[in-house]
Amino acid sequence: MKTKLFALLCALALLVSAVPAVSALEGEATRSADILSTLGLIQGNTAGEYDLDAPATRAQAAVMLVRLAGAQADAAADIWIGGYLDLPAWAADSIDYAAHQGWVTGVTPVKYNPNGQLDAGSWFASLLRMLGYSDQDGDFTLDYAAIFARRIGLSTVLFDGPMTRGDLFQSIRDALAFPYKDGSGTVLDRLLEKGLVSRATANALGLLTPELSARQIADRHLAAVFCLNSYRTQKAANAGDADAQASGFFITAGGIAVTNYHSIDGAIAASAELVTGESYPVERVLYYDAGIDIAVIQVSRTAAGHRSTSAFACLEVAPSGTGDVRVGDTVYTISNPLGLGLAVSSGVISDTARQVARYDLPCLMDTADISQGSSGGALLNAYGQVIGVTSGAYSYGNNMYLAVPIDPVLSADLSGEGWTLKEVRDIMVQYKD
Missing domain, CATH: 2.40.10.120 (Thrombin, subunit H)
Known part of the structure; x- marks a missing residue:
């Protein structure tokens, strides 16, 4: 000075x-999982636990991406087949739908590697595409997708490398308040409009409070x-x-x-x-x-x-x-x-x-x-x-x-x-x- x-x-x-x-602040993974569970976007295991420290997989990420987009019904009705030969039944509809939308890609034309650990770069690239951003049009690059997400305020911390389930849930919680690129509202707005999330529940969680x-x-x-x-x-x-x-x-x-x-x-x-x-x-x-x-x-x-x-x-x-x-x-x-x-x-x-x-x-x-x-x-x-x-x-x-x-x-x-x-x-x- x-x-x-x-x-x-x-x-x-x-x-x-x-x-x-x-x-990052401690306890974010648990707090995020509780919010997403209350909204009905995720479920814990039979003991009510979320396995937050377990590696997040590519299959789990695709399923969560479709849920975040409010497209579960669309995924179930989509007859397009991506050609991946290694998809588990519980995630096949979501992975094929996300691939059809251009949100995710396989590791080869016939292999998705659903059990492979999710990394921050591929997750945020998929999330950005779902929000209307395009790496092909130059909005972001694959190697800097996580940094771009932090730069524009999509994520509240800078994720890097392999992600845990807790990391995945925190990034999804952050994304709820983020707007689609076309200005059509936030991710949460769209889920509310489709009736996939209870407005009363979202309000009780403080997600709709203007202040x-x-x-x-x-x-x-x-x-x-x-x-x-x-x-x-x-x-x-x-x-x-x-x-x-x-x-x-x-x-x-x-x-x-x-x-x-x-x-x-x-x-x-x-x-x-x-x-x-x-x-x-x-x-x-x-x-x-x-x-x-x-x-x-x-x-x-x-x-x-x-x-x-x-x-x-x-x-x-x-x-x-x-x-x-x-x-x-x-x-x-x-x-x-x-x-x-x-x-x-x-x-x-x-x-x-x-x-x-x-x-x-x-x-x-x-x-x-x-x-x-x-x-x-x-x-x-x-x-x-x-x-x-x-x-x-x-x-x-x-x-x-x-x-x-x-x-x-x-x-x-x-x-x-x-x-x-x-x-x-x-x-x-x-x-x-």
């Missing part, structure tokens, strides 16, 4: 400060936020030695993202480091306003390792200046505090229009903890919508954090060519002179 701004009698420290670390818990915020939206590394010299950029670390978040799947203006101030290059650990360079600045401390940037779809992505996870934007945000409302932040990696905090709105001399617009003030490095992070309402950009704090106050309202982004013209970071720096140098 190199810059501090002072407003009124309180020092207002702008929160620019390094690298995310995310790990999200902190855990649900993290599960569904962490992948849409990134650590922003900025470089003031070409030497620093070439060496990957960031001069400052901040935060940012995507608002479109195509890579348009929001951060604070002061997070990129003086930089000639920057990169977005995702929850997957991948780094994507910032290509252009599409909009910026130093007075309201907002910048909209275009992040490249090609990572530093020259691998491209077809999509990023992104957040829905909601206006904060329409009276919908009230004092006492629950809010969450996702940002990169102290450069230690992406983190979630919760609090309440304490002021909807805090006048601060540093800003041209009134700020939102809240009690959700942020720190240096959180600049440019997302302030979310209880529905998971972005209402502000985390920007600063009163150094000598307690729980007095500031966020810039997201509203200017909603009316900004983002269709132009924009500027490089170096061009923005040079423009602002001339402006200050």
